[in-house]
Amino acid sequence: MVRTSRVALAVLASVALLAPVAVGWGMSRTYTRMEAQPTNEGQEIASPRTWTAFIAEGVIDNERKQFHAEGTLYRDSNGSERWDQGKPDVTYISIKNIPQSLWYEGKRQPDGTWQWQSRPMELPETGWLPPRISENRAGMQADTMTFEGLELRKQISASGRQAWLSPDLNFFTVRVDDDPVTGTRQRYFDIRREEPNAELFAPPATADVETRSDPGGIVRSGRRQ
8 A cells, every 4th residue: 555745734723725636545635734823803814713615626737747637625514525536537535524533535446446445533622623814924915816706815835835815715725826846736616605415525325444543634733644
């Protein structure tokens, strides 16, 4: 079984800022987390205090690796997320089920059958909560743009990664225009603010799921896999 190194996740109140990236065990959405920091009254960027449910189409490109992927992202109002990769035929599924604290991965085999596995996630003791971000957060810019009725805020990381975040979607990264480190560009579109079917956040009832004990999906800051 091939395992790859992933950026670990800080478990403080935070938001997913990177997209789904690959197909294979131990590879999927990886997350860079922005830790919560004290904010002064009036400096915090207005955003929901609960997770905003939505469905969106996504495209990820990396010319360096000659990688292109299209898919659909689902987020539940409890913070769970699912990524279906492949159009028109889905070939890979990643599910981060927050109530169960489990990360499910499904990969379609050449014969059309699916292989599934689950791994435990390491969530904060305080719960998986939406982030609260201040105007003076490092990297946050004054630049804004409107996309599909959403106001997006620009963020430039220390490494030069240029991203556009949506406060209304709990600072979800709607676009990455340039990432000099990874070379990845991403965009989400056709964003519908609606609650996905709850059945999407677990493998099919008839699926044979391999259970693994090593954490994945969402893990403590500092852990490497």
